Amino acid sequence: GNSVTQMEGPVTLSEEAFLTINCTYTATGYPSLFWYVQYPGEGLQLLLKATKADDKGSNKGFEATYRKETTSFHLEKGSVQVSDSAVYFCALLGSGGSNYKLTFGKGTLLTVNP
């Protein structure tokens, strides 16, 4: 079946540091890939998505590129802020028109210190 593996956290960075959170997946066909973010006290929010190989999703300074050859979708940001402190989840939606199930990784806690 489908699965998502994220780098173990927690990750602690200083403000303005570069961020990478690794995500790899296992799936048949051509899944869609997502990053969701959960800020303290809030529900999960979609951060960005990519639906086909070599697509780059971007939002709020975050980027991730769908790499089919390495089955990866790593999240990056050039300069993090304290407000980016949250739990980040990589997720996958399997291919096929009748699939509505998102498969999530375990999440990575990011703490950004001033």
Next chain:
Amino acid sequence: DAGVTQSPTHLIKTRGQQVTLRCSPKSGHDTVSWYQQALGQGPQFIFQYYEEEERQRGNFPDRFSGHQFPNYSSELNVNALLLGDSALYLCASTIPGTGASGELFFGEGSRLTVL
């Protein structure tokens, strides 16, 4: 514009009891999905409801059941509670026509503790 709302926010039950969790989707949304998030884990798909029918189900036993009402709100019922059912239960809704897009709007969840 209210987002996805869930109730109750917290509840405590004992083993063997039954629980009902409720969800109101974001205004204008017609599809509701339920996820279980155990501590330190990512959300796991329970099922999705559309047009008052269960459209897809994850790998959960029949103790987990649901319902969607004509106003698109939904309930998740869990019977014969086990200690392992302790988790945050998340409801998510989607814009009409995007049920298969993976673009979900989540509520803050109902935290269930089973003693």
